[in-house]
Structure formats: C-alpha cells, structure tokens
Amino acid sequence: MASKIDTIIFDLGGVLIDWNPRYLYNKIFEDEAKTEWFLENICTGDWNERQDAGNTLQAGTEELVALYPDWKNEITAYYGRWTEMLGGAIEETVEILRTLKEKNEVKLYALTNWSAETFPLALDRFEFLNWFDGIVVSGVEKTRKPFADFYHILLKRHDVVPDKTLFIDDNERNILGAESIGIHGIVFTSADKLKQELRDWGINV
Numbered sequence: 001m002a003s004k005i006d007t008i009i010f011d012l013g014g015v016l017i018d019w020n021p022r023y024l025y026n027k028i029f030e031d032e033a034k035t036e037w038f039l040e041n042i043c044t045g046d047w048n049e050r051q052d053a054g055n056t057l058q059a060g061t062e063e064l065v066a067l068y069p070d071w072k073n074e075i076t077a078y079y080g081r082w083t084e085m086l087g088g089a090i091e092e093t094v095e096i097l098r099t100l101k102e103k104n105e106v107k108l109y110a111l112t113n114w115s116a117e118t119f120p121l122a123l124d125r126f127e128f129l130n131w132f133d134g135i136v137v138s139g140v141e142k143t144r145k146p147f148a149d150f151y152h153i154l155l156k157r158h159d160v161v162p163d164k165t166l167f168i169d170d171n172e173r174n175i176l177g178a179e180s181i182g183i184h185g186i187v188f189t190s191a192d193k194l195k196q197e198l199r200d201w202g203i204n205v
Helices: 022-028 032-041 045-052 057-067 069-080 091-103 119-125 127-131 148-157 172-179 191-200
Strands: 007-010 017-019 086-089 107-112 134-137 165-169 184-187
Touching: 022 032, 022 069, 045 057, 057 069, 086 119, 091 107, 091 127, 091 191, 107 148, 134 148, 148 172, 165 172, 172 184, 184 191
Parallel strands: 007 107, 007 165, 107 134, 165 184
Antiparallel strands: 017 086
C-alpha cells in the first residue's frame, strides 16, 4: 500500500503508557478477585470516564462515596493514590514513536481520554510526551473518545486531514469512532504488530 499518510495520532494509555488501576488495588485488597469485583462494581471504567470527560476528581469521588459510603477509603484511594496506577512507559512503542520523530516524515499527535487534573503528572514523568506536535486531552476539552466531536477538535486545531491520518488505539471502540469520521485506524495489540502495520501503510519504522 503506497503511503498517503502524513499524520499519525497515538492514544496514550495502553499504547505508550502502562496505566492500570489493578496496580493499586492489588495492594489494597487481599486477593485479585476482590480487586476485580471492586473495579467492576464500584470504581468502574464508566465512572472513571466521567472524570476523563471533565468531571472534577473531587466531584466524582464525592458522588461515588455518597452511593457507597462503606467503601469510602477504597474509593478515595482511586485518585488519592492515582500515581500508583502508573506502571511506566511501554518502551517498545516509545521506540516506534522515537523513530517516527527522528525521521520527521509525518506529524505526530496524541489524543487521550485523561483527566485534566492527573494529566500534568504524566507530563512530568514521561519525557516522550514532549515529542508530539500537539496533545488533545479529553478532560480539558470536556468530551472524550469515541465521540466524534473530540476527534474533530484535534483535526480542526491542527489542520489535520482525516484521510491522510492514522489513529492508533488499544480500544476498538475508539478506532471505530475515528473511522466513522474518515480517519484510518489501527487497533494496537503489540509493538511488533504495530511496526508491521505501519510498514504496510508505507511508513518507515
């Protein structure tokens, strides 16, 4: 496939940054089964995404504590000990990003579902976040993937052409959201597979 791609957009969590609430809650609970129950029933992914979409951490925490007062300490830990959910950089994917940056053949952006309040902590920790030509953060924009308006913010702000753009995300739901507005998508499963898929698009990595 001849490359017509001039822009690559990366998701962050699960692609470049290893973030997982289990890193924290496996310390809090005595067994992994209890961690899984808690994350499926109390501090759920849907609840976390409300903060990613602009709800404040304090409001989100207070709302959940009001519903489940017996779990106050565990709920409060979610954002109070948030940095313990960061497992580090996914180095193999960071190396792909580094190669793309050094070759300077495509523009590089990040589009992330992330709270505006916790994202500065990631900026301080991960130097490679400075390699992007721009980063669009859901908590700042008050919307998130997979909603079309969130992708359009990046396209308009950075004058990006959808049909010349590849979006990489580990969540197929978010890829489908991008494809619905004409952006090409790659579902991330591993750095090796990503490297091959980029080459299939004619991109040198």
